[in-house]
Every structure is written in structure tokens, then in C-alpha cells.
Amino acid sequence: MELVHALLHLDQFLNAIIVQYGAAIYAILFAIVFSETAILALFFLPGDPLLFISGALAATGAVKLWVLMGLLFIAAVLGSNLNYWLGNLLGRKIVTHDYKWLNRHALDSTNAFYEKHGAVTFLVSLFIPICRTFAPFIAGFSNMTYRKFQLFSAVGAALWVLVLILGGYFFGNIPVIRDHLNIIVLLGVGFGLAIPLVNAIFRYIKN
Template structure:
């Protein structure tokens, strides 16, 4: 297997997990640990699967191909250590990330996450767990923004537990229902939309209130 084949398998592991288990047996736990750690810990790998991977892994636990408690414990550890690594990288680079042209960083994603972080503060670390791309950049931005390590870890652990447990248990309960398995991509997209919905409404409300305040100030 060459590098491109390996990369393709990792990126689409949510679709090839059955095959990986049959080929690698219990080593699949290490593969899943690496994917979750990399997606949350390395900003250049923000495209790795996250939500669908957790859901599918939970579904396979329901067929006794993996052990659910062991999987949850392992992936919470991966999510926490991944975010922690990302935080340290951001802390080491600091504010110059916004002024230097780092080719390995998606500046648009970085700036969007930074604005998200400025608006929602520390709870961004928890909310971002359920939002692709933002999930990968949030701990990095927290490190850049000099959030205290103890405060970061409080949100980091809470978010990791909520993310991993909710999606793997949902997969365990619903993942093998035919209609769910056949429409998994659509369901995940709806879930992301529901996660983003309240945030989007909050942003619109703040924008409208700001515009109203400006009109009132202009009318005086």
C-alpha cells in the first residue's frame, strides 16, 4: 500500500472501517486513535473524518466487532491529547500566525475560528467539537490567544467527553438501523446544521441589535 492509498483509506475510514477491522483486528483501535488525535491535534489534517467515524465505530460496537467502553475511553484520550497538542503548537507560534504566511495553515479557516473564539470565549472549545474544521482550529486559536492551560483543559475534557460519548452511543443505538445506515451522510449534515443553527441565530440577533443601536444613535 503506497502513501496515497493509505491517505485515501484514512480520509474515508468511515466507509472502510469494516474492511480495516477484518484486516487488522484489534490494531483498529490504534488506527482510530491516530485519526482522532490527528484531526484534533494537527491543523493541516482538518479534513480527516471525525463525526461520521465516531458514529460508525459505535455502530460496529453494536455488532460486537469492537468494545464500546474501551473505544470510548481510547477516543476521549485521543481527543483530549490531540487538542492539548494543538494548544501547545498555537501557544508556541503565538500572534505571529496572523502576520506570517504559513503555507500549512488555512488562513480563512483560522480567521473564522478566531472570530468564533472572540465571540463565544472558552465555550468555543466545547461547541467546536461538533463543528468540522472549527473543531481542529479551536484549540490552536486558544493557544495563540493565551488562554490559561488549566481553563483550556477544563473545556477540553468536557468537550471531548460530550463529543465522543454522544456520537459513539448514538451509533451504537441507531447505526445499524437500515434507513440510518443508508442515509448516514445526510443525517450527519443535518446534525451539523442543528449544531450551527443556534449559533447562527445568535450571530444574526447580535448583528440586528447592533444595527438597531446604530440607527438609534444616528437619530439622536
């Protein structure tokens, strides 16, 4: 319940941290974004609303905009890279053991997909909860070319940080938005979760 309360009142939660810990807010935000993009088990962390509200706080002078953007960009890139290499390491171990349950055709198809559509995948995946955590891992597992992954994931991270933090900076303190941030957080999380769910349903129906 405390976690749910913190998620629904991120602005109050972050303000309380700033009041109590000051500049340590940067390290806390860095850790949250890094963890969500690097660790599969932490896919539920609220990256999108966190960036938006952080931008709104930057507009009030509570945090410095350019420091915030730079740190969270680095956090997203480092987290995605760690996730990629974890997936790559696991993928190589599984392939070399030649497990019977491993569908090599599916693995090759996944690799071909990422090689062909990697740019689009990583430009949009960070905006979608769950996808931003699992996409780098799957790219590494399927042995996507690292240079392509690095380029596309870095550009995607830059867009993610720019769009959401600047969105919060310019619009987060408009009264009607500020007074309904908890609803915006819920809508953001719900919309992000709905996209992969709807896609899975369509795939099931098609099959």
C-alpha cells in the same frame, strides 16, 4: 476519488480494516481523531461520522464500546493539547518579535473572549468540523489560561465521544439509518461546514 469514496462509505471502510487488521482498528481510529484535533492541515478528516459509525460497529460486537470510548476520548484530549501548545509557542514567538502587522488589540480581545466564553467554545467546538481543529490552536495563540483550556476541552471531548459513539451504538444499526449512512455522512460534514460559513457571512453583513 479514493478518499471521497472512503468518506462516503466509512462503514465499509472500517469493516474492511477490522477484517484485515483486527485490533489494529483501535490504533487507526486513535490516529485519525488525534490527527484531526492536533494538526491544522488535517482539518478535513471526518471526526463526527467516524465516531458515529464506530459506535454502530460497537453495537455489532466488531469493537468493544468502552475501549473505543476511552481511546477516542484520550485521542481528542491529547490532540487538542498538542494543538494548544503549538499555538502557544507560535504566539509567544510572534509577540516577542513585536511584528508591525500584529494587531495586539485583536489578540487581547481574542484572549478575553476565550477567558470569558471558553467553556461554551470548547463544549461545542468539537461538534463542528474545522472549529475542532482551529479552536485549540487559537486558544494557545491568544494565551488562554491553560488550566481553563484543559478543563473545558476535556469536558467537551467527553461530550463529543459520548454523544456520537452512543448515538451510533443505539441508532446506527436501525435499517433506515444503516442504509443511508453515506447521506448522513454528507449531511454531517455539510452541516458542520455550514455553521462557520453562515457565521462568517453574518459577521460580514453586520460589519
